[in-house]
Amino acid sequence: MIKFLPLIFILLWSSAFITTKPIIDYSNPFSALCFRFLIVAFGFFLFSFYKKQKILLKKKNFLPSLATGLLFHGFYLGGVFYSISIGLPAGIAALIVTLQPVLTNALAGPILNEKITWKKWLGVLLGFIGASLVIGFDIGKTLPIAGVLAAFISLIAVTSATLWQKKISNNLSLSVSNMYQAIGGFLFHLVVIIFFIQKPIINFSTTFIIAMSHQIFLVSFGAFTILMFLLKNNSANKTVSVFFLIPPTTAIMAWIFLGENLDTVDILGFLVATLGVYIATREKN
Numbered sequence: 001m002i003k004f005l006p007l008i009f010i011l012l013w014s015s016a017f018i019t020t021k022p023i024i025d026y027s028n029p030f031s032a033l034c035f036r037f038l039i040v041a042f043g044f045f046l047f048s049f050y051k052k053q054k055i056l057l058k059k060k061n062f063l064p065s066l067a068t069g070l071l072f073h074g075f076y077l078g079g080v081f082y083s084i085s086i087g088l089p090a091g092i093a094a095l096i097v098t099l100q101p102v103l104t105n106a107l108a109g110p111i112l113n114e115k116i117t118w119k120k121w122l123g124v125l126l127g128f129i130g131a132s133l134v135i136g137f138d139i140g141k142t143l144p145i146a147g148v149l150a151a152f153i154s155l156i157a158v159t160s161a162t163l164w165q166k167k168i169s170n171n172l173s174l175s176v177s178n179m180y181q182a183i184g185g186f187l188f189h190l191v192v193i194i195f196f197i198q199k200p201i202i203n204f205s206t207t208f209i210i211a212m213s214h215q216i217f218l219v220s221f222g223a224f225t226i227l228m229f230l231l232k233n234n235s236a237n238k239t240v241s242v243f244f245l246i247p248p249t250t251a252i253m254a255w256i257f258l259g260e261n262l263d264t265v266d267i268l269g270f271l272v273a274t275l276g277v278y279i280a281t282r283e284k285n
Contacts, residue, residue, distance in 0.1 A: 005226050006242045012223035014249035017094070018257060019211035020084065026208035029081030031200040034189035036212060037073055037182045040220040044179035053173050064168040065180035071161035072224075073185025078192065079154030088147030094247050096151040098131045101240040101280075103159045108236045111163050120241075123280025127244030130273025133265055165228065166236040174225055182220070241280035244273045 023032050048055050083093045105124050108114040172180075193200045202208070230239045248270035255262035 005230060009223050009226040009230065010242055010245050010249050012218050012226070014246045014253055016215055016219045016223070017090065017246075017250045018253055019214045020081065021090070022207050022211040023215070024081060024085045026205050027202040028197060028200065029085045030078060030189045030192045030197055031202050032212065033073070033077055033081060034186060034193055034200075035202060036216055036220065037069075037185035037189065039216050041179055041182035041186055043216070043221060044175050044182060048173070048175045048179055051173075051175065053176050055176060055179070057172075057176075061172065062180045064164075065172060065177045066184040068161050068165045068168075068177075069181030069184025070188050071157045071164065073181060074188030075157035076154045076161065077185070078189060079150040079157065083144075083147040083150040083154070086147050086150075087144045088151060089143075092143060093147070093151045093154075094250075095132060096148070097155050097158065098128065098244065098247060099155055100159050100162070101243050102128060103155065104162055104236055104240045107159070107163060112166060112236055114236060120280050123241060123276045123278070124244075126276030127241060127273050127280060128276070130269045130271070130276055131244045131247045133269030133272065162231065162236055162240055166231050166239075174228055178225060178228065238280070241277050245270075245277055248273050 023029075027035075045055065080093055080097065084090050101124055105116050105120065109116050227239070248266065251260070251262060251266050252270070254260040
C-alpha cells in the first residue's frame with residue numbers, strides 16, 4: 001500500500017487545482033483559506049483527541065510544526081490563491097511553483113546533506129520540461145507584477161517548508177503535527193484579513209461548499225498527510241520530484257471532468273514528466 005502513496009498523492013493534490021477557481025469565484029482567497037484551515041485544524045484536533053494522543057505540547061515541540069504551517073498553508077497557498085485571483089493565469093502560476101523540485105534539489109545537498117547525483121538532475125530536468133509542455137508559456141498576455149511576485153513567494157515558501165519539515169523530522173504523530181500546521185495556516189490568513197482585507201467575503205453557495213469540502217477532506221486531510229508521511233520517510237529531493245507530474249495529471253483531470261482540451265503536446269509532456277520522475281525517484285542512482 002505504501003508504494004502507492006505517491007500515486008494517490010499526485011491524484012489528490014492535482015484535483016485541488018480543479019476546485020480552486022470555484023472557491024475564488026465565491027470568496028476572496030484569504031477568507032476562504034482562513035475558513036478552510038480552521039475546519040482542518042478542528043478536524044485533526046478531534047482525531048488526535050479520539051486517538052488519545054498528546055495535544056498540549058511544549059513550545060520546542062509544536063513551534064516547528066506551526067512554522068511549517070505558516071510556510072505551507074500560509075505563504076504558499078496564500079500566494080497561489082492570491083496570484084490567480086488578481087489575474088495571473090493559472091498555468092503561469094503553476095509553472096513558477098513547478099520550479100520547486102529544481103530549487104529543492106539545489107538546496108538539499110548543502111542543507112540536508114543529501115546526495116544529488118547527475119541522474120537525479122537529469123530526472124529533474126526532464127520533469128520540468130514535461131510540466132512546461134503541458135502548462136505552456138502564455139507570453140501573449142500582460143502579467144500582473146503582484147501576481148508574479150506572489151507566485152515566486154509561493155515557490156520560496158513551499159521549498160523552504162519542504163526542507164524545514166525534512167530537517168526537523170520531529171517525533172509528533174502526523175495528526176498532531178498536521179493540527180499545529182493547520183493552526184499556523186489559519187493564524188496567517190486571519191492576520192492578513194484583520195490588517196489588509198476590508199471585506200472578508202465568503203458566499204456559501206452550493207458550488208463553494210462542494211469545492212471547499214473537496215479541498216478540506218481530500219486535499220488537506222488526505223494529500224497533505226501523505227506528503228508529510230513521504231517527507232518523513234524519504235529524501236526531500238525524491239519526494240518533491242513527483243510534483244512534476246501534477247500539471248500533466250491536472251490537465252488530464254480537466255479533460256475528463258471539465259471537458260478542457262487535451263492535445264498531443266499535453267500527452268507528450270505527461271510522458272516526458274513521467275520519465276523524469278521515474279529517473280529522479282529510482283532507489284539506486
